[in-house]
Amino acid sequence: MADTTLPLSEIHASRSNSRASLAIGAFLAILRRDLTVTGREFVPFLLQALMQPLFFLFIFGKVLPGIGLAAGNFAALMLPGIVALTGMIAAMQGVTLPLVLDLGFAREIDDRLLSPLPVWWVALEKVVFGSMRGSVAASVIFPLGYLILGSGFEVRTDRIGILIGMVILTGLVGSCVGLLMGTIIKPEHISLMFTLIFTPLLFTGCTYYPWGALFRIKWFQILVLLNPLTYCSEGLRFSMVPPLRGRDFPTLPLPWILLALCTSVIVLFLLGRSTFRKRVVT
């Protein structure tokens, strides 16, 4: 049998690098790993992310207005909600599912945890990757909406910068929620937790109705403020819904939206980071 002779000097050259550059290198390599895997499964990923919004757009944007059960501008109000929902779910799924399986039994993540970077950076990478995934899925809603809604597709273009920022923030919030869920849920509870967490999250997130219209049901209007998805939907509504008769569509004020989203990202990430650490270091 041939003896393994390793090119030690070439490999060990990296050891003289500073801790920071080693850790950044490892972080980027781990991110590249996730992107490689997703890139290879891009079509299944798109199908998973887009099937639900596709039917929502068709039924709520085309069928209901078509048979007179929804107002004509309903599609324009709902489209931002669908973008928010799709981005949020795609980001969450990209983080939660792999984490639950990995931490539960597969332990495929061990190789990354043994890379020369702080353990919590592995969690950070998950969040960065998840938000990229969420942002891509959310962006694909625009051409999809254009195709399905036809003349009902109305998006203002003068707030495109805010729109891009909101799409990214939506992905970030989604992946931070995903990190927390992924580190708490046990594999045997996964389907139950998806029902118990996903369903309320989806329906209290102002995706199918604007927040302002909830003033008739005051308690509900206040309750939905606890759901970060509400701020994503409202922020996207702010940046997408065209003005009607010269007046902007009323949404939650943008500064409040940004404050709530940034706070959510920070708090959820810190919580998720600590639960992640507890799962991987005993």
Add this chain to the structure above:
Amino acid sequence: MATADGTSAIAVQNLVKRYPKSKTNAVDGVSFEVQRGEIFGLLGPNGAGKTTTIGVLTTAIVPTEGSASIMDADVARDPIAIKQRIAVVPQQSNLDRSLKVREILTFHAAYHGVPRKTREALADQLLNELGLGERKNEKVNRYSGGMAQRLMIARALMHAPDVLFLDEPTNNLDPQSRLFLWERIRSLNSNGLTILLTTHDMDEADRLCARIAIMDQGKILVDDTPAQLKKMIPGGTSLEVRAFAPPSENGAAAARVTTALETTPGVSKVEAMTDEKDAEPGSLTYRVYSESTNGLIGPAAQAVFAAGAQVRDLSVKQPSLEEVFIFLTGRHLR
């Protein structure tokens, strides 16, 4: 904690690990040192604390007390330096099933900052050497246990670690894969790699390790070369005596047999075995240690008979690590 001459690869001092909600220490005051270039074995039954010890050394477990260092870097204080210097091959496969076999190696090296050209070439080299070259573009789902094990070893080598941890490396492998792996481990070691392995296979420890620490219930009982360990057994050999007494008078009979064997001329120690799980009720098993088992079989059989029990089986045991473990604990390894 480096030794004065700086040659220790691993130094562990008074290591204690108590898991939350546990009443006992999983690792209970363990100290040992592994020299650079050595193959060191942690030998013990399941639950002895071997895997926890490895967990601490590989930064996955935070010690409750004590300290550990690898290549002069402290495990708790400088985990990044530790992770550069070590590689771990776990008991169960944790190979990345989303990647192709070759990518598992190249990505691992990338995580460790190995330049692209080097890692690509090294991956091909290792896959060929380990007999996996033909199937490098598959995913690991279709790999057998032995192939997965080899691939995990190849992965471990991709960043040229100083210390390799092998946790029960040949557990669940077929005999052929096991021999292949033993040869690999020796060959890696002869190239200067320090190896710490855990096992509950006496044969494996005996064949591979320069030094062995026998662990039981969180403690290291002894730590020496296999040859020295075997010398611990008085006289070197022992006789296993299986006897039977009706279950009704089993307790009294057991004591009588022990006394009778102990007073047999030439016997230096008698150990009643306590862990014969599948034994039928009434059966009794003893280890009888002596300078020589020549001429002991007859008297031992007579002693059992005189104590009112029947002889079922008598066999001479050659010195092995298994015998050392039984000598130290009165229990079999498994």
